Amino acid sequence: MSYEQAFNLNGGNKPPQAVELEESVLGALMLDPNALNTAIELLHEEYFYKPEHQVIFRAIHKLFEQNQPVDMQTVANQLRQSGELEAAGGAYHLTELTSHVVSAAHIEYYSRVLSEKYIGRELIRISTETITKAYDETNDVVDLLDKTEGRLMDINDKNFKTDFHPIGDLVYAATEQINEASDRPDGLAGIPTGFTELDRITAGFHPGTLIILAARPAMGKTAFALTMARNMAIDFKRPVAFFSLEMTGVELAMRLISGEAQIPGDKLKKGELMPYERVQLEQRTQALNEAKIFIDDTPQLTIYELRAKCRRLKQHHDIQMVFIDYLQLMSAGADAMSRNGNREQEISTISRQLKALSKELGIPVLAMSQLSRAVETRGGNKKPMLSDLRESGAIEQDADLVMFIYRPEYYGIEDDNGPTAGMADIIIAKHRSGSVGEVRLRFVGKYARFENKEFVTNDQILNSTMPQNTGFDQAGAPTILVDSKINRQGDLPPVSPMPEDEPPF
Numbered sequence: 001m002s003y004e005q006a007f008n009l010n011g012g013n014k015p016p017q018a019v020e021l022e023e024s025v026l027g028a029l030m031l032d033p034n035a036l037n038t039a040i041e042l043l044h045e046e047y048f049y050k051p052e053h054q055v056i057f058r059a060i061h062k063l064f065e066q067n068q069p070v071d072m073q074t075v076a077n078q079l080r081q082s083g084e085l086e087a088a089g090g091a092y093h094l095t096e097l098t099s100h101v102v103s104a105a106h107i108e109y110y111s112r113v114l115s116e117k118y119i120g121r122e123l124i125r126i127s128t129e130t131i132t133k134a135y136d137e138t139n140d141v142v143d144l145l146d147k148t149e150g151r152l153m154d155i156n157d158k159n160f161k162t163d164f165h166p167i168g169d170l171v172y173a174a175t176e177q178i179n180e181a182s183d184r185p186d187g188l189a190g191i192p193t194g195f196t197e198l199d200r201i202t203a204g205f206h207p208g209t210l211i212i213l214a215a216r217p218a219m220g221k222t223a224f225a226l227t228m229a230r231n232m233a234i235d236f237k238r239p240v241a242f243f244s245l246e247m248t249g250v251e252l253a254m255r256l257i258s259g260e261a262q263i264p265g266d267k268l269k270k271g272e273l274m275p276y277e278r279v280q281l282e283q284r285t286q287a288l289n290e291a292k293i294f295i296d297d298t299p300q301l302t303i304y305e306l307r308a309k310c311r312r313l314k315q316h317h318d319i320q321m322v323f324i325d326y327l328q329l330m331s332a333g334a335d336a337m338s339r340n341g342n343r344e345q346e347i348s349t350i351s352r353q354l355k356a357l358s359k360e361l362g363i364p365v366l367a368m369s370q371l372s373r374a375v376e377t378r379g380g381n382k383k384p385m386l387s388d389l390r391e392s393g394a395i396e397q398d399a400d401l402v403m404f405i406y407r408p409e410y411y412g413i414e415d416d417n418g419p420t421a422g423m424a425d426i427i428i429a430k431h432r433s434g435s436v437g438e439v440r441l442r443f444v445g446k447y448a449r450f451e452n453k454e455f456v457t458n459d460q461i462l463n464s465t466m467p468q469n470t471g472f473d474q475a476g477a478p479t480i481l482v483d484s485k486i487n488r489q490g491d492l493p494p495v496s497p498m499p500e501d502e503p504p505f
Contacts, residue, residue, distance in 0.1 A: 016120035017049040020100075021110050026053060027101035029060050030072050030094070034308040035107045037315075040064050042111040047118045055079070055088040056097070067315075072098050108304055119155060126151050191238055191321055191364060194231025196452055197439040198426060202401065205321060205364035206433070210355040210398055212327075214369040214389060215405035216376065220424060221368045222247065223448040224405060225323050226255055228366075229293055230449075238320040239292035241313050243306060245329035249297040257281070259449035260288050292317065302331045303353045307360075314361050322358075326368035327351070327395070348394035355398045369395060371404070382411045386429050402430035407443065424450065 025043070028035040040061065048054045059078040063070045072094050079085040088094070130148045133139045180189065190204025205211060215221045225242070232238040244252055258265040261284040263277050273281065294313055298305070306324070313319045324330070332349045351367075358365040371388045384404040389395050396402060404427040408420040417425075417440055424443040428436045442451040 015049070015124070016117040018113055018117050019050060019053075021113055022048050022050060022053045023097050023100050025107060025110050025114065026056055026060070027097040027099070028107050029057075030070060030075055030098055031101055032107075033070075033312065034305060036060075036064065036070055037311040038304060038308040039107045039111045042108065043114065044118075047111075047114040049117065049121070052087060052089045052093065055084050056094070059084070059088070122155050123152075126155075191232055192236050193228045194235055194452075195228075195426075195439065195441060195450070198428075198441075201428060201435060201437050201439065202431070203434065205366070205401075207362045207364060208359045209364045209400040209432075210351070210358050211364055211366040211401045211403070212369050212389070212395055212399040213366055213403050213405070214371050214384065216371050216384075219405040219407055219410070220443055220445075220448075220450070221405060222252075222325055223255065223259075223443075224424075224426075224450050225325060225366065225368060226252065226448070227259065227450045229321075229323055230256060230259065230288070230291070232321060233291040233293045234287050237292075239294070239317050240321045240323065241294045241296065241310065241319045242323045242325070243301060243309075244295065244297045244325045245299060245301055246325060247297065249295045252295055252297070255448045256288055256293075257285055259444075259447045260284050262447055264446040265448055294319065300329075300331055303350050306330070307353065307357050310357060310361060314363070319363065321363055322361075322365045324354070324365070324367040326370065327354075328370050351395045351398040381408070381413055381415070382406070383425075384427065384429070396430065399430060400432040401428070403428055423453070 025039065026048075029039065043057065045054045045058050045061070048057055056075065056079070059075050059082065060070055063074055063078055068074060076085065076091050076094055079088050085091065126148065130144065133144055134141065188199055188204040190202065190206040192199050192204050193202075213221055213225060222244075229240045229242050232240050242252065254265060254268055257263075258268055261277075261281045263273070263280060267273060267277070294317065296309060310319070310322055327350060328347065330350050332346045332353075354365050354367055369389060371384050374388050375382055375384050383406050386396050386402060389402075406425045406427055407423070408415055408425070409423065414420055422443060422445075424441050426439045426441060428438070430436065440453050442453055444451060
């Protein structure tokens with residue numbers, strides 16, 4: 001039974017539809033790549049009431065599947081090739097669709113409305129057929145009930161994700177992950193951060209997890225996240241995306257260059273480089289030039305824009321992790337604000353959406369967050385706690401892993417774990433699938449980077465007063481023996497800094 005027949009039997013009432021929204025959605029799909037990535041998986045051809053709109057959407061979807069650009073010209077060409085341009089209303093109708101678009105910001109909401117209209121039409125059609133057949137006494141009512149129930153379930157399955165998996169399939173997939181981890185020399189099942197002790201506790205960052213990295217201002221959140229992004233992209237060849245809502249892309253690049261070339265950031269900003277530093281800059285940033293780190297510095301980014309951009313990056317570059325700096329600067333969009341009414345509920349919406357994004361793309365998502373001032377006013381060692389997470393307890397609830405950055409040196413505090421000068425503690429306060437604990441790392445402020453505690457830089461080796469051997473591995477090439485205790489600053493005698501105008505080699 002067609003829609004027209006069903007609605008004629010119901011007094012000729014107008015079927016549920018939103019033709020103007022259909023036009024806006026199709027126009028937005030042809031104008032805005034972000035709208036396309038956001039809505040293409042939410043829409044189905046039958047959601048569109050007008051037959052010509054179904055034809056146009058089918059052409060758009062085909063171009064998207066073939067990874068071809070989607071705009072008015074490419075859609076028109078696709079319709080010509082399939083012989084459906086006239087059925088779609090002609091090229092002029094495509095022009096009309098794009099001219100009617102006011103904004104693509106709410107396309108996800110529009111897609112839900114079209115879905116609801118389609119469900120309404122289907123319910124009326126199936127119910128009308130059922131009523132008509134129920135009046136016919138020759139029909140088996142038990143069989144009719146079974147068929148009607150099945151058709152209603154088909155609507156539900158098509159419009160709502162029901163990702164059920166037999167336990168046998170899940171056990172097999174889990175066993176495969178265990179075997180893969182066993183075969184790796186480092187034993188990591190997730191993405192390595194490059195920090196040995198941190199990876200030992202977390203086994204790397206796992207797909208589908210939401211990670212919160214929180215600290216008070218000036219603790220080094222961005223530096224720590226950038227260092228991890230650098231390690232993943234350069235050392236482990238994993239493409240990553242970094243969304244910065246606070247700093248510009250150039251500022252982030254300057255920090256990465258400072259850490260990679262081991263040249264203080266203030267010298268880079270002023271351009272006051274010695275000849276040997278220019279050589280360092282050129283030689284040590286080659287790997288950074290080739291790294292797959294994608295930086296987006298769009299201010300006032302909404303969660304829906306973020307999801308669209310991440311989907312596109314995943315599709316085109318297969319990103320393995322997303323970093324967001326930072327969560328409190330994000331927006332849930334005007335619609336969410338009007339519905340929720342306050343900032344705390346908006347942050348809750350954002351954290352839930354970030355968790356959903358990590359599961360949808362199958363990658364870890366790390367969002368940085370501010371801590372409340374309670375840390376500063378509290379006595380004792382000032383270590384952050386989960387209750388210090390700012391603005392929303394939903395952040396703690398949604399996160400699979402919560403890490404804090406704590407620098408005792410900042411507060412003038414000494415502890416029993418060794419010297420605190422130049423050190424930072426990464427506190428794992430929540431770990432849904434593992435243990436919690438603390439990892440002490442070296443924080444090199446002048447380079448805006450974090451290092452393993454036992455990491456030895458070229459500068460440390462060259463400035464070391466440790467005894468050198470008198471033999472040579474090669475003619476003219478002295479071998480320097482350095483004890484691992486070089487990282488424990490308290491164990492070494494003070495070293496006079498090298499004059500800045502003298503090259504270290």
